Amino acid sequence: MVSSGRPEAVSQNLLTGLSAGLGRHVWRWKSWWRYEPEVFFGFDLVSDQLRWVRLSRKPKGGVLFGLRWELVDFGIHDLAPTPDFDEADKERALIEYLQELIPPGRYPRARFYLSIQGAGVLFRRFSIPVLKKKSEEEQAVLWEARKQTPFPLENAYWTYRTIPRGKENNKKTEVIFLAILRSLLDRQVGLFLQAGAPLAGVTLGGFGFSDVLPAVPREEGEAVGLLEISPKSSYFSLYGKNGLEFFREFSSIGLKPADLEAGALAQFLEPLTAEVLSSLDFYQAQVSGRKVARLFLAGLPSGDVTIPAHFESVLGLKASVLSRVRELSYAVDNAAEFAELYPFFAKALGTALGRDRNPQLLPEALRKTFQLQHQNRLVFRLSLPVLAFAILFQAFHIYKLRSAESAVARLEQELMRLEAVPGFSHAALLEKNILSTQGFLSQFIRYPAVFPWHLKELSNLTPSEVELARATLLPVMFDSVSARQKHGVFDKLELAGSATAPYEETDAIVVEFIRRLEHSPFFGTVKVISKSEEKFGNQKTVGFAFEVGLK
Incomplete structure (x- = not known):
């Protein structure tokens, strides 16, 4: 009107x-x-x-x-x-x-x-x-x-x-x-x-x-005034380095304290502000009706981050870095799971950023504050270092853990193994991934398409296995990874990303990527959900979204 x-x-x-x-x-x-x-x-x-x-x-x-x-x-x-x-x-x-x-x-x-x-x-x-x-x-x-x-x-x-x-x-x-x-x-x-x-x-x-x-x-x-509206939900994009400013913004958009249990929200934000949000500058909440249905955090961690030579040789990552931007973002569609998984995220992200953070559970009141519709879905929008991505992948998909508690326990075990690897420390991060910015707020990190490998095996690879690892690398970048849970077990994985290469090679890379997924001992049938193409001179980028069954 x-x-x-x-x-x-x-x-x-x-x-x-x-x-x-x-x-x-x-x-x-x-x-x-x-x-x-x-x-x-x-x-x-x-x-x-x-x-x-x-x-x-x-x-x-x-x-x-x-x-x-x-x-x-x-x-x-x-x-x-x-x-x-x-x-x-x-x-x-x-x-x-x-x-x-x-x-x-x-x-x-x-x-x-x-x-x-x-x-x-x-x-x-x-x-x-x-x-x-x-x-x-x-x-x-x-x-x-x-x-x-x-x-x-x-x-x-x-x-x-x-x-x-x-x-x-x-x-x-x-x-x-x-x-x-x-x-x-x-x-x-x-x-x-x-x-x-x-x-x-x-x-x-x-x-x-x-x-x-x-x-x-x-x-x-x-x-x-920065928002996206749809008939069923609203995205409110809020800014500020301080998590409590985020809380004040919630109050200003007309969501009454009784609706959000303001005290619980404040308790939720304070530890995040101190432990996680210190380097984050973008917060977004999806509001369905008068309830917060989704929380999204993103930011650009400061300071230089290095990569151990050990991981560089094992994963075969190139030494050159095209961009120093390191975006850290994730979205969780289930606040109850988020409360249980906070130690997991704090530890994984803290390790990835080379920072010491004390994991702690979110207040129990957070479970009551957020009543969500998608009770069996966790969504990770990944611009994470490959190490954190591998940990996520292992904890939720390879091991098919039945609860967030077991995922946290498995994560702690994997981190202990990683810390024992020569050359790895909180201050030395696996962060030589090639990052590129393409278009409007679309930031990707290049991940190696080597899924079947357990992190605990990285320190025990023979030279021939290292060469095999390098041979299995593909120029595939992931934008998001979504895991679907059925009867308490993650049974399907949705991958969204892209592959960029000379025009005549790109389609072959995507086909090979699908073939490797289907022949992996951990994956089942790959279903193509959507596919798009971008052309830049003699280069072509194929964007894709796959649904992958988990064995």
Whole structure:
């Protein structure tokens, strides 16, 4: 819904049926049937930068059902102003860059979309009485929004969504309200029009960047204005080095202390702040209804990390490091498991980062604080060093441990064995993995595709076995690993990642990777869930998602 009045024609048309959520691709049957390319631009209002551009189109030889889509990511283009680079120069550079990326007439049937994120997108969440008529509901939303919005709504474009009511709360309607100043949106739309990219739609909100909050005064930009909305759940992206700031942000988004058991949440955050979150700068919570359904933490650990020569020779990792960025991130869909597994994560991540951390269980109250829907699923979004990845893999998949307690015990055993390996210490980490950044917040670490090897055997390898290990390495990178539990045992594994190589070699690498998985003594049938391709000159990246059975 767009505010009344006479907005600038183009922006008004774009915002009709506005959807909130950065990068949320709304495919239409019309687009699929006509095979129309779709181009998505990600723009950060605070730093005034075009962060990413993504083109989705049907490759040659594709079919309608089971269609494979190519994703071509042009990466990040920094347009931040400098003393010798003023506003006019910046706008001109953006227009020229857009014309270079998408030459006029190159994609005559393409649909262009602009995703805007940053603190310039205002977010509010509140409740209104349940009303039957849509017009009455809209008036009630506007009445409440005007009281909470720092600028007149007549000067803004706005939209809102209602959250389905639960049985326990059927007298109130939860509302998520988004607004952006007309001047901000009209300026961005105008720049894209000048570049010859007529926009078919605009999305607001989405994932921000770590420079968003410090750049905007608290009273002027809503920190929680960075979110992705879907009809059933909301992602709130929050920033800050301090875990207690994270707790205060929770309070500010309208989640009442009674809903989250604020005391328990504070107890939960304090040990994490001291032990784990000291180097993390990004926190995200998925809120389903009024309950936290998922927690996501990410950050860039500081300081140089070295790799023992022993592990370098055993695993055959290259000595060169393309990037010094070491992202540490994981997501857990089951808070009860998270509480039990905290010693596991603290120890594994502490070891990986070369830091001493005292493992401790989270407060028992945490189990009651988070009531989750996915009780049998643990999800690890891995940008972890290969050592921590191997420990994760062993503890949960190879040994098929029936409980988190047994996983922690097994982990401690493996760590004790590792610490006995010559050259390994908390200060010397297996971290010579080649890291690359591709596109918008997509960071991967290259892992060796050598699964059947137990960590305890690494120190006992013969020279011929070392050569065999090197021969089994493949240029495969993992973005996420998800394990599914059935009857208390992990029975399936989902792998998402990519392989990059010269054009004619990439498909063969993926085929060989699948073959090795299927011939491993630990894995069963490999099912391809999805597959995509990216082309860069003579290089090709094949993205994949596999479902792998565990024997």
